[in-house]
Amino acid sequence: MSNQSGSLAGALAACCSPLAEEPLGPARAVELARAFKALGDPARLRLLSLIASHPGGEACVCDVSDGFDLAGPTISHHLKVLREAGLISGERRGTWVYYRADPGALGRLSDLLAIAGSGAAQPPEAASA
Amino acid sequence: MSNQSGSLAGALAACCSPLAEEPLGPARAVELARAFKALGDPARLRLLSLIASHPGGEACVCDVSDGFDLAGPTISHHLKVLREAGLISGERRGTWVYYRADPGALGRLSDLLAIAGSGAAQPPEAASA
DNA sequence: TCGCTGTATCGACGAACGTCAAAGCAAGAG
DNA sequence: CTCTTGCTTTGACGTTCGTCGATACAGCGA
Numbered sequence: 001m002s003n004q005s006g007s008l009a010g011a012l013a014a015c016c017s018p019l020a021e022e023p024l025g026p027a028r029a030v031e032l033a034r035a036f037k038a039l040g041d042p043a044r045l046r047l048l049s050l051i052a053s054h055p056g057g058e059a060c061v062c063d064v065s066d067g068f069d070l071a072g073p074t075i076s077h078h079l080k081v082l083r084e085a086g087l088i089s090g091e092r093r094g095t096w097v098y099y100r101a102d103p104g105a106l107g108r109l110s111d112l113l114a115i116a117g118s119g120a121a122q123p124p125e126a127a128s129a
Numbered sequence: 130m131s132n133q134s135g136s137l138a139g140a141l142a143a144c145c146s147p148l149a150e151e152p153l154g155p156a157r158a159v160e161l162a163r164a165f166k167a168l169g170d171p172a173r174l175r176l177l178s179l180i181a182s183h184p185g186g187e188a189c190v191c192d193v194s195d196g197f198d199l200a201g202p203t204i205s206h207h208l209k210v211l212r213e214a215g216l217i218s219g220e221r222r223g224t225w226v227y228y229r230a231d232p233g234a235l236g237r238l239s240d241l242l243a244i245a246g247s248g249a250a251q252p253p254e255a256a257s258a
Numbered sequence: 259t260c261g262c263t264g265t266a267t268c269g270a271c272g273a274a275c276g277t278c279a280a281a282g283c284a285a286g287a288g
Numbered sequence: 289c290t291c292t293t294g295c296t297t298t299g300a301c302g303t304t305c306g307t308c309g310a311t312a313c314a315g316c317g318a
Binding site for chain 1: 293294295296297298
């Protein structure tokens with residue numbers, strides 16, 4: 001399990017001019033879409049939030065499972081999706097498995113949207129709308 | 130068509146403490162997930178980027194369709210998904226329909242991830258673990 | 259008016275997704 | 289070693305999604 005079992009190891013690492021700066025090539029779009037798709041489920045969004053907001057910055061599955069109406073395997077599945085998207089990493093310590101959010105990956109996704117939201121290609125409606 | 134035909138009109142408007150600050154309630158998770166899901170497709174990501182990066186901040190469907198291997202109806206479908214997610218808005222001017230990215234919606238999604246990526250719940254891995 | 263071009267909706271198909279129960283593996287307790 | 293607990297994997301089911309062709313609508317020009 002270690003870090004990421006998936007494919008995007010470096011996908012979010014070598015990131016990307018902001019959305020509005022240049023058209024975003026097909027290949028990069030595929031990798032970024034995989035990350036956003038991982039965020040595109042309420043359960044995963046809550047899991048990620050729960051992990052990121054947990055004291056110490058990490059949470060074990062047992063901490064996180066309470067408050068969900070989902071079966072154990074489903075939780076595990078969602079955590080795997082987040083892991084393979086490079087958004088969290090998991091580590092087994094004794095009996096329990098601890099997950100932790102990846103600040104870098106989240107930050108890069110944030111940057112991708114941020115600049116688009118504030119700066120580039122300045123919509124002429126500057127102050128309006 | 131006007132602005133958003135969909136459901137999230139205000140969903141992204143009244144946004145949200147950052148991901149790592151507090152656990153993100155179920156209801157809000159559903160609405161945010163809808164936005165991220167809209168970003169979770171390579172074609173839509175490229176479309177959004179193409180629109181956002183287009184000179185003037187807006188692009189008509191014809192501008193955007195070139196360079197895609199997708200049929201017309203499919204492009205139209207993806208634009209509709211982005212529109213219903215509140216990420217773009219469309220306006221018909223004569224024969225053509227022009228789309229424009231919504232900086233506010235993108236910015237709020239960005240903020241949601243940004244703080245999580247930099248600040249809160251500071252992972253103590255610095256010294257501990 | 260008719261026809262043409264640009265865009266959207268409809269209906270259908272295959273693929274991917276979210277979910278669960280059952281079974282499997284890892285680690286500690288007895 | 290065996291049992292129990294925590295988590296993951298497997299296999300299956302129904303639903304949603306991405307894609308397309310056919311069709312319909314909107315606006316312009318002849």
